[in-house]
Amino acid sequence: MNVTQLSIFLENKPGHLQNALKVLSDKKINILTLTIAEAADFGIVRMIVTDAAGAAAALRDQHFTCSTTDVLAIEIEDVPGALLKALESFRKQNLNIEYMYAFTEKRGGRAVMIFRFDDIELAKKALQTEGYNILKKIDIIGA
Amino acid sequence: MFNKEFEAMPLPKMRELQRERLKWSLTHAYANVPHYKKSFDAAGFNPDTFKTLDDLRRVPFLTKQDMRASYPFGLFAVPLDKVARVHSSSGTTGNATVVGYTTGDVGVFAEVVARCLAMYGATEKDVIQVAYGYGLFTGGLGLHYGSEKLGALTVPIGGGNTERQLMLIKDFGTTMIACTPSYALNIADYLEKKRPDYDIRKTKLRAGIFGAEPWSEQMRREIESRLGIEAYDIYGLSEVIGPGVSGECSQKSGLHVFEDHFYVEIIDPDTGEVLPEGSKGEIVYTSLTKEACPVIRYRSRDITRLYYDGCACGRTLVKMEKVTGRSDDMLIIRGVNVFPSQIESVLMETEGVEPHYQIIVDRKGALDDIEVKVEVTEKIFSDELKVLEALSRRIADRFRSVLGISAKVTLVEPLAIPRSEGKAVRVIDKRTI
Numbered sequence: 001m002n003v004t005q006l007s008i009f010l011e012n013k014p015g016h017l018q019n020a021l022k023v024l025s026d027k028k029i030n031i032l033t034l035t036i037a038e039a040a041d042f043g044i045v046r047m048i049v050t051d052a053a054g055a056a057a058a059l060r061d062q063h064f065t066c067s068t069t070d071v072l073a074i075e076i077e078d079v080p081g082a083l084l085k086a087l088e089s090f091r092k093q094n095l096n097i098e099y100m101y102a103f104t105e106k107r108g109g110r111a112v113m114i115f116r117f118d119d120i121e122l123a124k125k126a127l128q129t130e131g132y133n134i135l136k137k138i139d140i141i142g143a
Numbered sequence: 144m145f146n147k148e149f150e151a152m153p154l155p156k157m158r159e160l161q162r163e164r165l166k167w168s169l170t171h172a173y174a175n176v177p178h179y180k181k182s183f184d185a186a187g188f189n190p191d192t193f194k195t196l197d198d199l200r201r202v203p204f205l206t207k208q209d210m211r212a213s214y215p216f217g218l219f220a221v222p223l224d225k226v227a228r229v230h231s232s233s234g235t236t237g238n239a240t241v242v243g244y245t246t247g248d249v250g251v252f253a254e255v256v257a258r259c260l261a262m263y264g265a266t267e268k269d270v271i272q273v274a275y276g277y278g279l280f281t282g283g284l285g286l287h288y289g290s291e292k293l294g295a296l297t298v299p300i301g302g303g304n305t306e307r308q309l310m311l312i313k314d315f316g317t318t319m320i321a322c323t324p325s326y327a328l329n330i331a332d333y334l335e336k337k338r339p340d341y342d343i344r345k346t347k348l349r350a351g352i353f354g355a356e357p358w359s360e361q362m363r364r365e366i367e368s369r370l371g372i373e374a375y376d377i378y379g380l381s382e383v384i385g386p387g388v389s390g391e392c393s394q395k396s397g398l399h400v401f402e403d404h405f406y407v408e409i410i411d412p413d414t415g416e417v418l419p420e421g422s423k424g425e426i427v428y429t430s431l432t433k434e435a436c437p438v439i440r441y442r443s444r445d446i447t448r449l450y451y452d453g454c455a456c457g458r459t460l461v462k463m464e465k466v467t468g469r470s471d472d473m474l475i476i477r478g479v480n481v482f483p484s485q486i487e488s489v490l491m492e493t494e495g496v497e498p499h500y501q502i503i504v505d506r507k508g509a510l511d512d513i514e515v516k517v518e519v520t521e522k523i524f525s526d527e528l529k530v531l532e533a534l535s536r537r538i539a540d541r542f543r544s545v546l547g548i549s550a551k552v553t554l555v556e557p558l559a560i561p562r563s564e565g566k567a568v569r570v571i572d573k574r575t576i
Contacts, residue, residue, distance in 0.1 A: 007526035009519050011556050037528045041553050042519075046526055063557045065524045098527055116526070 002070035003137050004052040008045045009065040027058045035101035050141055071116045073135040078111040093126035145261035149403040150458045164431035166193050172437040175220035205441045210240040219243050226435050231279040232381045242381050243435035252384050255401045256289020259390030263350050263375045267294030274322035276302040281385030282355050286321040305333045316347045323478045324358040328509030331369035344371040352377050354386050355478040383428045397462030404432050423448040476511045479547050483569050489541045501560045505573040513550040518557050
C-alpha cells in the first residue's frame with residue numbers, strides 16, 4: 001500500500017548525481033519523480049522509481065550509500081488552496097511532515113504528492129479518516 | 144646574556160659539568176623511580192658504571208607511551224609533598240602526561256625562559272604580554288615566571304580576545320608578546336579586517352616570542368612584515384620542562400639548547416642509534432638537574448639537527464635547527480597535540496560510524512584548520528537531512544570536548560577517501576611548514 005522511495009547520499013560536487021543516475025539508466029530503471037535536499041557539502045536525492053529494490057541493489061554494487069523508505073503518495077485536487085486544505089487536515093490530526101514533493105504529471109485531473117511523515121501507519125489512518133485517497137504502488141508505477 | 148657563566152662556558156668545562164650532572168640524574172632516577180629501575184636493570188645498566196658521556200648510549204629510551212602508562216605521578220622521583228607544581232600535556236585522560244616540578248625545578252624553568260627572553264634582547268625595562276594559555280599547559284606560566292625572573296613587567300593576559308590584546312599593547316606600552324605563531328598571524332588578520340585604524344607600528348611592540356607549534360621561515364617573514372616586529376622561536380616540551388629548552392639568539396640561525404640542564408642526542412628514529420654530529424634525526428633529551436620528574440633519554444619525536452660550530456652571539460651552547468617535522472603521527476593543531484588514534488576513537492564511539500575517515504590539516508589564513516572527512520555508510524545514512532546534520536554536529540562536539548579542537552566534519556561518499564594498497568591515507572597535512 002505504501003510507496004517505496006529510494007534515497008541516495010551524494011556529495012555536493014559536479015558529476016556525482018550523474019554517476020548515480022547512470023547506474024539507474026544502465027538498469028533501465030525509470031524515474032517517476034525526484035527531489036534533492038541539500039546541505040553545504042552533501043545532498044540526499046530522493047526519488048520514486050519503477051524498481052526501488054533493483055535500483056538500491058545496483059547502486060550498492062557501485063558503492064553508493066542508499067536506502068529505501070516507505071512514503072505516502074496522496075491524491076489531492078489540482079485547484080488553488082487544495083494543498084493548504086490538505087495541510088490543515090494534517091495539522092488537525094497532529095501529523096508532522098518531514099518533507100514532501102510532487103509528481104509532475106496529473107492523475108485524472110488531480111495532483112499527486114509524496115509525503116514523508118514520522119509515523120507512516122499513524123499518518124495513513126489519520127488521512128483515511130480525513131477522506132484522502134492514498135495511492136498504491138501499482139497506481140503510480142503500473143503493473 | 145642572562146647567565147654568562149653557563150651560556151658561554153668553554154666546551155670542555157661544559158662537557159665535564161654535563162658528565163657530573165648526568166651521573167647524578169641517572170642515579171636519582173634509578174634510585175627513586177620504579178620505571179627507571181626496571182628498564183635500566185632490563186638493559187643491564189647500572190648508573191654506578193657510568194663514566195663518560197658516551198656511556199649514556201647504553202641507557203634505554205623513555206617514550207611518550209611510557210609517560211602515559213605512568214599517569215599521573217608514576218615517574219615522580221620525589222614524594223608529592225616535595226612537588227610544588229604540576230603541568231600536563233594536552234590530550235585526553237589516558238593520553239595525557241603529567242609532569243611535576245619541585246621548587247628547584249620551578250626555578251630552573253624560570254631561569255631557562257629568562258635566558259631565552261634575554262637572548263631576544265629583553266631586559267627589565269621591557270613589558271612582556273603573555274598571550275599563551277595559562278593553566279596546565281606550560282606556555283603561559285612558563286613565560287610568566289621567566290619574564291618575572293628577568294625582571295620585566297609581566298602582563299598575564301592569557302590567550303585569545305584579540306581586541307583586548309591590542310588595547311593592552313597600546314595602553315601598557317607592551318614591547319614583546321609571547322603567543323603561538325598562528326595566533327600572531329591571527330592578530331595580523333584581525334588588524335587588517337577589523338581595525339584598519341589601529342597602527343601597530345606606532346605602538347612600542349618590537350618583538351614576538353613564538354612557540355608551542357612548528358612554524359617556518361616563511362611564517363616568520365610574514366609575521367615580521369605584517370606586525371612590524373622581530374619574531375623569535377622558543378622551543379620546549381612539557382616532558383622535558385616546557386618552553387625554554389632552547390631558544391633563538393639574535394642570529395636567528397638555530398636555537399641554543401641550555402646544555403647545563405638538558406643533554407641532547409640525535410638518533411636514527413628507526414634504529415635508535417646515535418647519529419654522527421651534524422646528522423638530521425630525532426632529538427632525544429636527558430634532564431641533568433630535574434628533581435621531581437627526571438627524564439632519561441626521552442624520545443621527543445621531533446626531527447632536527449645539531450650545530451656545534453659556535454655562534455656569533457658568543458654563546459658556546461649547541462644550536463638545534465628549527466623543528467619542522469615529527470617522526471610519528473602526532474599533529475600539533477593550534478598548539479594542541481592530536482593523535483589520529485584519538486580522532487579514530489571519537490568516531491568509533493559515535494554509533495554506527497565506521498572508521499573510514501581522513502584528517503586534513505591546512506592553514507587557512509592564519510590558523511590551523513582541521514577537517515575530518517567521514518564516509519557515510521548505510522548504518523548512519525538517513526533520508527532525512529536533519530539526521531545527518533545532527534550526526535556531523537555530534538561528532539564535531541565530541542572533538543571539541545574530548546580533543547579540545549574544533550574540527551569541521553564533512554560527510555563523504557563511500558570510497559571517497561583514497562585507499563593506497565587497501566589502507567586509507569589517514570592524515571593529509573597541507574600546511575607548508
